[in-house]
Amino acid sequence: MLAFFDLDNTLIDRRGGLEDWARGFARSRRLPGGSESVICERLRERAYPADFVHLREAFGLADDPGDLWREYVDGVARSARCLPGAREGLEALRAAGWTLGITTNGAGDIQRAKLAATGLASHFDGICVSEEIGVRKPAYEHFDAAAALCGVRLSAGGWMVGDNPDTDMGGASAAGLRAVWVANGREWASGPREPDAVVQSVAEAIELLREVKG
Template sequence: MQLLALFDLDNTLVQRDLAFGAWAAEFAAEHGVDAAWLVAADARHEGPRGGFFDLVRDRFGLGASGEQLWRQYRRRMPELVRCRGEDLAALAGLRAAGWRVGIVTNGTTGNQLGKIRNTGLDRHVDAWCISEDVGLRKPDPGIFRLAAARCGLSADGGGWMVGDSLAHDIAGGAAAGLRTAWITRTGAAPDPRPDIAAGSVAEAVEALLAAA
């Protein structure tokens, strides 16, 4: 199997939920609203984030439109996300061992690209695919195949998809013909079942290197 590893971005390579909590605290302090409600509503929300801010506006009777709130959020979130140092080092180790490394993420281009660049991930990967930019969303197998191609390889030659979402990363990666590594902090029995489970990107990379 060829040395290809594709990674999800939010809550895999970057600590998105921690960043959202920081954003929610800032937003709550500025507008006098309930930060806990924001965090809980975010956890329940599926799909693109734009509609989430219509809910926020309506819930708290804010004067700004949902679109204005959404734009403000997109500007701020890339400044708040962090990537763990040990995970960046693990990516560097993969590439030093001859692997091609890519990112596959759903989301808006500006927001996700800001996260990739602000955390330094752009210097640790060969390519990325962002759903808004390429017109494909996980779990569509096409976005994984495109990411592989941008890394200079074909998904037909095999490789790995690493991510925290069973529906998007594990099912989608498997449908594209990739082996899968699930980033989990729950210990729950997964369905669909990944090839491996790990508590962090660094732990997953260690398993990928051992499997190779």
């Protein structure tokens, strides 16, 4: 059986890593109070090199935007942490015969750097990053490409685990997958598709998959 996982705020704590980085960056450039929240707000959903052209101007920095992007990629990858139980759970799923894939929206270099730094990459049969294939979740084509990268067919069915109601749960719907929503303390409000299951953490999601056994 196939299971796809979202990366940010599902398997790793992106929010915490971004806040840590923004704090350190603001300190290193002696930026005025409140700069951290401006940075976090700009990069809250996603970060791309173009965001650093904007931030450079907003803060009047002399740095080359390309250097700022690399500083961000290195810093965030260094501070990236797996959420509790993720690695052990993935290992157990694979041992039980599951095919595992990553489906993530974002820039290839930052997503790959985080997967490598956390040691998560080796737990997956395929890794699908939107920038690398040119299609973002929730598009069907993103999941179809992810299945191909895992060496399986999407039509055989499977599961999607993620924290985003639109891109992950909506994506599961487009791809014909069953959906587990990682609530991270939130209440399910609305979305393009009701999840099949709501859990509080990726560890709980993995536990659930181990019980259903496909």
